[in-house]
Amino acid sequence: MLQLRASDLGGLQEALDEIDLQPQSECTHRSIAAETRVSVSEVNAAIRRASRCGLVRKSGRTGRPEADNAGLLEFIVHGVKYVYPAERGEPARGIPTAFAAPLLAEELAMDDDLLPVWPYASGSVMGYSLSPLYKSAAYAAARDPILYELLALLDVFRIGRQREKAIAHRLLKERLP
Structure with missing residues (x-):
């Protein structure tokens, strides 16, 4: 060890610097589930919860969910230690x-x-x-x-x-x- x-x-x-960081495909619930070993239903439920509390919103351009980075940063800085x-x-x-x-x-x-x-x-x-x-x-x-x-x-x-x-x-x- x-x-x-x-x-x-x-x-x-x-x-880490040499790894290609460009996404290889469109981000879907199924692709997120595969990459993280979280079930598709858990990914879907997490995105719905994040939407209800304002951490995710629908994109004006695509209508797809996207992170509200300001809200996410506020949650991480002030709330994550209490929730996790x-x-x-x-x-x-x-x-x-x-x-x-x-x-x-x-x-x-x-x-x-x-x-x-x-x-x-x-x-x-x-x-x-x-x-x-x-x-x-x-x-x-x-x-x-x-x-x-x-x-x-x-x-x-x-x-x-x-x-x-x-x-x-x-x-x-x-x-x-």
Whole structure:
């Protein structure tokens, strides 16, 4: 098992930078379900709930659902820790999250303590397990670098300190125009 240190992140970030981030097909409920290992009915119900609370709205151009990024950012910054409380678990192998993710680790000095990871059998980092938002979040994040960054930033608001949250807030604002 490996333990992640800040010096180990250079290669991981380079690999993430080389991945083609252009969507390969139209985003549908079925494609979202396949990419995230969430059932189609759960995807549909989640979009309906997000619409009712104002986090998703219909696009004026296409009539398809699209995120209300301002509302989403407000929810993440002020509400996510209450709706999705973080549960710290035993040491595990997994994917680094929150301030241990490559995106934030570059900006923060980390010590040699165990760092937060989503438990994932194919992960190569040893840390303390942190409950993900959904049981298949680590699988989906491993397949999609943009989703990985967004979920890791979201986790900062679940477990981070003020300085970490300020950095995550800035990075989220850059990613949610």
